[in-house]
Amino acid sequence: MAQTNEPIVKFSEVTKRYGDLVVLDKLDLEIKKNEMISIIGPSGSGKTTVLRVLMTLEKINSGVIYVDGEPLTHMLSSGELIEANEKYLRERRSKIGMVFQQFNLFPHMTALQNCIEAPMQVLGMNKEAAEERALELLELVGLSDKKDQHPSRLSGGQQQRVAIARALAMRPKVMLLDEITSALDPEVVGEVLNVIRSLNKEYSLTMIMVTHQMGFAREISDRVCFFTEGKILEQGPPEKLLDDPKNERTKQFLHAVLDAN
Amino acid sequence: MEMAFRWDFAYEILPKLLWATVNTILAAGIGYLIAVIIGLLFLLGQRTSFKILNMLVREIVEFIRSTPLLIQLFFVYFVLPQFGITLSAWVCGMLTIGLHFGTYLCEVYRGALEGVPKTQWEACKALNFSSLYTYRRIILPQAFPIAIPGMGNYLVGIFKDTPLLSTIGVAELFHAATAVGGYNYRYLEPYTMVGVIFLVLSIPAAIWVRRLEKRVNKAQGKTIK
Numbered sequence: 393m394a395q396t397n398e399p400i401v402k403f404s405e406v407t408k409r410y411g412d413l414v415v416l417d418k419l420d421l422e423i424k425k426n427e428m429i430s431i432i433g434p435s436g437s438g439k440t441t442v443l444r445v446l447m448t449l450e451k452i453n454s455g456v457i458y459v460d461g462e463p464l465t466h467m468l469s470s471g472e473l474i475e476a477n478e479k480y481l482r483e484r485r486s487k488i489g490m491v492f493q494q495f496n497l498f499p500h501m502t503a504l505q506n507c508i509e510a511p512m513q514v515l516g517m518n519k520e521a522a523e524e525r526a527l528e529l530l531e532l533v534g535l536s537d538k539k540d541q542h543p544s545r546l547s548g549g550q551q552q553r554v555a556i557a558r559a560l561a562m563r564p565k566v567m568l569l570d571e572i573t574s575a576l577d578p579e580v581v582g583e584v585l586n587v588i589r590s591l592n593k594e595y596s597l598t599m600i601m602v603t604h605q606m607g608f609a610r611e612i613s614d615r616v617c618f619f620t621e622g623k624i625l626e627q628g629p630p631e632k633l634l635d636d637p638k639n640e641r642t643k644q645f646l647h648a649v650l651d652a653n
Numbered sequence: 654m655e656m657a658f659r660w661d662f663a664y665e666i667l668p669k670l671l672w673a674t675v676n677t678i679l680a681a682g683i684g685y686l687i688a689v690i691i692g693l694l695f696l697l698g699q700r701t702s703f704k705i706l707n708m709l710v711r712e713i714v715e716f717i718r719s720t721p722l723l724i725q726l727f728f729v730y731f732v733l734p735q736f737g738i739t740l741s742a743w744v745c746g747m748l749t750i751g752l753h754f755g756t757y758l759c760e761v762y763r764g765a766l767e768g769v770p771k772t773q774w775e776a777c778k779a780l781n782f783s784s785l786y787t788y789r790r791i792i793l794p795q796a797f798p799i800a801i802p803g804m805g806n807y808l809v810g811i812f813k814d815t816p817l818l819s820t821i822g823v824a825e826l827f828h829a830a831t832a833v834g835g836y837n838y839r840y841l842e843p844y845t846m847v848g849v850i851f852l853v854l855s856i857p858a859a860i861w862v863r864r865l866e867k868r869v870n871k872a873q874g875k876t877i878k
Contacts, residue, residue, distance in 0.1 A: 449775050478784075485781050496776035500794050500873035509790065510780035542873070562780060 398461070400425045400598050401446065401566060406455035408441055408622075415441045417622035418455065423566075423600065428592055430609035430630070431602045433619030434645060439602045442619075443568040446600070447490045448481050459487055460565065486514070489564030493571040495551040497543040503530065503554045504539040507561045515562065522561075529557035533587050549580025553587055560591075567591075569601040581605070588612065606649055610634050618642045656841075663842040666833050670846055673829030678854070680746065680825055681812040687751025688811065689804075692758030699763070717756045723817055725749050730821040746818040754811050761803035765796040798869045805862030809855050816847075826850060 401423040408416040415438045423429055431439045444450045446457060448464065456473065457464045466473040467480045476484070497506050507526035511517045517525070530536045533553035543551050552572055559567060569588070573581045585608050591597060592612055603609050609616055610630040617627040618637070626639045637643050698710030717725070730745045740748070769792050777787040816827035830843035 447775075447779050449778055482781055482783070485778075488779075490779040492772065492776065492779075494772055496770075496772045498773070498776070498791055498795075510782065513786055513790075514781045559779070 398425065399423055399458075400427075400460055401600070402458040403442075404456045404458065406445065406457060407453045408438070408445055408450065409453050415622050416445070416452070419623060421617070421624065423598060426596050426598055428599045428612055428614045429601065430613040430616045431600065431619055432604070432606070432609060432616060432645075433625075437619040438622040439619045440570055441622075443490065443570050443600060443602060446566075447488055447568055448485050451475075459484060486562065487565045488568065489559035489562055489566070490568040490570065491552070491555050491559050491572050493574050495543070495548070495555045495575070497551055497555055497558070499543050502540050502542055503535060503546070503557075506543070506554055507558045510558070511561050526557065526561055529560050530554070532560075532590070533557045534583070547580060548576045549583045552576065552584050556584075556587055556591075560595075564597075566598045566600065569599060569603070571602050571604065573603070573605060604649070606634060606646070618645065620645075658845070659839070659842060662837070662839060663846060666837075666843060667846070669833060670826060670829055670843065670850065673824060673826045674850055674854075676824055677812070677815050677826040680743075680750075680815045680818060680823065681808070683747050684750035684754065684815070685808050685811050687747055688754035688758050688807070691751050691755030692762055695755055695759035696762045696766075699759070714756045714759055717753060718760075722749070722753045722814060723820065725753055726817060726821055742818070742822045746821060746823050750811060750814070750818075754807050757807050757810075758804065761800050761807070762796075764803070765800035766792065768799040769795045794873070798866065798873065801862065801866045801869060805859065805866075808862070809858055812855065812858070813851065 399422040401421070403419050403421040406416050406419045407414065417438075419438075419442070421442070431442060433439045441450070445452050446459075446464075452465055456466050462484065463473060463476070464481075464484045465476055467476045468474075497503075498509070501509065504523065504526055507529060508517075508519070508522040511522040511525060512519060527536055527539065530539055533556055535550060535553055535557070538546060538550060538554075543554070546554065556572075572588075573584055576584065585605070588599075588601075588608075589612060592599065601609070601613070613630045615627060616630045616633045617624045618633060618639070618641075619625070620641055626633060626637060626642045633642070634646065637646060695710055695714055698706055699714070701707055726746065726749050729740065729749050730742065733740065773791055773795065774787065777791050782791070815825050818825050819828035819831065822828070826847055830847045834840040834843045
C-alpha cells in the first residue's frame with residue numbers, strides 16, 4: 393500500500409479514566425494515511441477505548457487527538473486549544489467511520505435504508521444519488537439481493553456486511569473496526585473478513601482494527617500494536633511482532649491466544 | 654321490591670344510558686389526549702439538563718402518582734375555588750385526569766426510551782446524525798412499539814376511572830345510571846347495564862391495542878411470538 397509520511401491520526405499523550413481506573417495512559421500513537429493497523433491485547437487493556445475516543449463516543453481526560461492534521465477533541469479559540477463543542481465535533485467526526493461488534497444496524501429500516509439515511513441527512517445527498525451509492529456498496533459486500541430486508545431477516549454475517557456498507561457510504565477517511573467478527577458464528581467470520589480484504593485492496597482507506605483474529609491480523613496489517621494497561625507495549629510489522637516478540641508480556645499473550653485456538 | 658331483572662325497564666332506560674355513554678367516551682378520549690401530551694411535557698422536564706426544573710418535575714410526578722385520583726378531583730373542584738380558581742366540572746375533570754395519568758404515561762415513555770439499546774445512539778453518533786434527527790428517525794420509532802402496551806393499558810385505565818367524575822357532577826354513564834336508579838328506586842338494571850357497557854367497550858379497545866402493537870412491529874420488520 394502506498395503511504396505518505398504525514399499521519400492521518402495522531403494520539404498525543406491521551407489519557408482516559410473511568411473513575412480511578414486508567415484505561416488509556418498517556419497514549420502516543422501515530423497512524424499514517426492508508427495504513428492498516430491491528431490492535432491486539434488482553435481484555436481491559438484499553439484497545440476498544442482507542443476506537444471509542446477516536447469516534448468521539450467518549451471524551452478523553454487529557455491529551456489531544458489529531459485527525460488529518462487538525463485537532464479532533466479540541467478546537468482553537470483565540471490561540472488556545474479548548475475542549476471541542478458538539479458543532480465542531482460534528483464537523484470533524486465526518487472523517488471517521490466505525491463498525492461495531494454488535495453491528496448496531498437500525499432494526500426498523502431495511503438494509504438499503506440503513507445505508508442511505510446518513511448520506512441523505514448528513515451529507516445532503518438526494519435520494520437517487522444516495523441509493524445508487526448504497527447499491528454499489530451493497531454489491532461490494534455481496535448483499536445487493538438483500539437490500540429490502542430488515543436486519544432481523546439477515547444472518548449475523550450479513551448484518552455486519554450491511555454495517556460495513558453503511559459506514560462506507562459516509563466516505564470516511566479512517567475506518568474503525570471494533571472486534572467486528574467477535575459476535576459472529578464461526579462459519580460466517582470468513583465472509584466478513586473477505587469484505588475487509590477487498591476494501592483494503594480496492595479503496596485507499598486507513599483502517600484501525602481491534603481484533604482477536606491473529607491470522608487475519610498477520611495477513612492484512614501493515615502494523616500490529618500490542619496493548620496492555622492503556623499503553624502500547626510493543627508494535628511492529630505483523631511477522632515481527634507475532635512471530636518474534638521482544639517483550640515477555642507479549643509472548644505470554646500470544647502463547648495464551650495460540651493455545652486457545 | 655321485585656328482585657328479578659326487569660327487561661322492560663332495562664329497555665326503557667337504555668337510550669338514556671347510551672347517551673351518557675357518549676359523554677363517558679368523550680371524557681376518556683379527551684382525558685387521554687391531555688394525559689398523552691402532559692406525559693410528554695413531564696418527560697421533557699425530566700430529561701432536560703436544567704437541574705432545578707429537572708428536580709421539580711420529578712417531585713411533582715412522584716407526588717401526583719402517590720395520591721389517589723379521587724382526592725385530586727375533589728381538591729381541584731372544591732378547594733381551588735377558595736383560592737379564586739373556579740373550574741367547571743368538565744374542565745376540572747379533564748385536567749385532573751390528564752395530569753394524573755400524564756404521570757403514568759411519562760413513566761411509560763421513559764421506559765420505552767430506555768428500552769432502545771444505548772448502542773443505537775452510538776451508531777447514530779458514528780454516522781454523525783444530529784441529536785434531534787437521532788430522536789426523530791432512530792430512537793422514537795423504536796421506542797413507540799415498546800410504549801404501545803403501556804399506553805393502551807392506561808387508555809383502558811382512564812376509561813374505567815371515568816365514573817369517578819360523577820362525584821363532581823359530570824354527567825357520564827355512572828352518573829346517569831345513579832340518577833335513573835334514584836328516580837325509579839331500582840338500581841339492579843342501571844348498574845348492571847353500566848357494567849356491561851364498560852365491558853363491551855373495554856374488550857374491543859384492548860384487542861385493538863394488541864392489533865396495533867402487532868401491526869407496528871410488523872411494519873418494522875420484527876416478528877412477534
